Amino acid sequence: MAAPDSEAAIVARGLSHWFGAGEARKQALFGVDVTIRRGKLTVLLGASGSGKTTLLTLLGGLRHVQEGDVRVLGLQLAGADEATLASLRRRVGFIFQAHNLHDSLTAMQNVRMGLEVHGRAALRDWERGAAHLLGLLGLADRLDYLPAKLSGGQKQRVAVARALIGNPEIVFADEPTAALDRDSALNVVDMLKRLGRARGTTTLMVTHDSKIMDRADRILTMEDGRIVEDRAGPAADHDSRAGGVP
């Protein structure tokens, strides 16, 4: 049975997308239909060029929808202007494969940037919150370090903290654990799972890391711009196993 739209964080219907123009125009997505429930960890699998990144950027409001109907956190993205997309992005978090930390900001300041976008009120007591989150990620002794003084894994964990500090309703992640050792990777994923249970945070993650797939509630496989497989993950509860794709 499909999840009702009211329980869904993301609903896409007939989502298609093209790149380029004229004869070079190439279709990347072909009428994708998908509904993703709140509070669940969904893993997106697929070979390079299968369309998973395009799907992620469209659902995250990083691209304008060309064709189809996309509703994320109740916001209609088809035809949405840049301000609407930006307002959506303030409610979600992104974890990129590259950390993209600001090189002149300390770990704490980089994390603060995840709060500052919400205005001054969000900064109340930010230092305690940022230090706590970095501590949970094993960086308690690196709070005032610049990125240049951090290892690749440490930088990635700062990026995770930056994405989570603002209590996002959805986390979009692209190979977030590629730079992490096994324990750190599992720590991050467990943190996302805990957020899902405690706050209903939804996670949509591109990964090929088998240890993460073990914790997925649902696994979607893409091929040539289409979702070709939709199955419950090893960590799925009964409702999830009942199916998520309409």
Next chain:
Amino acid sequence: MSVAAALERLIGRLPIGWLQLAHSPVRFSAALAGVAFAVILILMQLGFMGALIDSVKVPYQHFAADIVISASDMNTLADGGPAPRQRMYEALAVEGVASATPLYFAKLDWKQPDGTIRSLDTFGVDPAARAFRTPGIEAGRAALMLSDAALIDRRTRNAPKGLFDRIAAGETYRFEAKGRTLTIAGLFEMGGGFVSDGYLVVSDQTFLKLFPQRAAGAPNHILLTLAQGADAAATAARLRQALPAYDVVARTVAEAMAKEVSFQTTQRPVGIVFGFGVVIGAMVGIIIVYQVLSTDVADHIREYATFKAMGYPQRFFLGVVFEEAFVLAVLGFLPGLVVSLGLYKLVNIVTALPLAMTAPRAVGVFLGTLAMCAVSGAIATRKLARADPAELF
């Protein structure tokens, strides 16, 4: 309080622009040096322009007169045809005019013992009349009645060392000019301009002996004083009505001074060159700051794209770039001002030009520096469009 804390308090957010600049000290220093260089360039050009204007004004400010009658083609004290003395008598008949005296003007070379020449702007005046309000000239009027007597400006550039002190102490000093021997009968203070090194005042009789081609009936200018209570502008207007416009024109001293300032700064090459210097200085500043800011934007394009992905609006990025522009303007202006003050002093000592920093000029250049950096920032922000968050995945 640190700079970062002060800026955070000022702008209400993490001062990313400042932190970015401070993170690359070499580039930051080069940028500040560039801004300071532009500020120095602009302040020096404005200083020279100001000195030009001030030096043009100097003789007018020393005239004991309210109105000047000059030839109708006059642009400066030194050019134009003569003003017929007949006009002086006609002017005396105009309501509001109290007195009139002719003023002769020519350039005189003062040959130094080493063979070099000092150029002196030489005024010929009637010693019986008060043409200048300058104390030294007033005190020396009686001495000018003697043939070949002269009063010399003690601020004349490159005069023999200690000469004026010795003259002040009573030593007699003579020099030859135009085949005559002039005796310095006193000193006054006026100060040289861009063309001449100083001023010399002689009697009209001595002047006509030095310049025999000049006629007593054809002075360069006629200086008028007003009757008590008369209005200068109204009297000048009446004089223009009474005197033939093809021949002479009457202006208040302020009007005559403004006309010459305008001519020197907009018609003469030297004024135009200084004007160009200011423009070039501003352009150098804009280019340097633009280079720094655009490189900085390009270097942080992925971080900016990440911030865009996080939902930061365009005004945030503009704020960061303008914050950097503001920091560069403020921190670049201060050393530029300090160095310029030193250079003003140096040029003043070397050239005796009236180079002085004024508060309006310093404030104006600071505001100009802010504008210059803001323009650079505005151009650099175009590169922000390249920050596409979708490219981050």
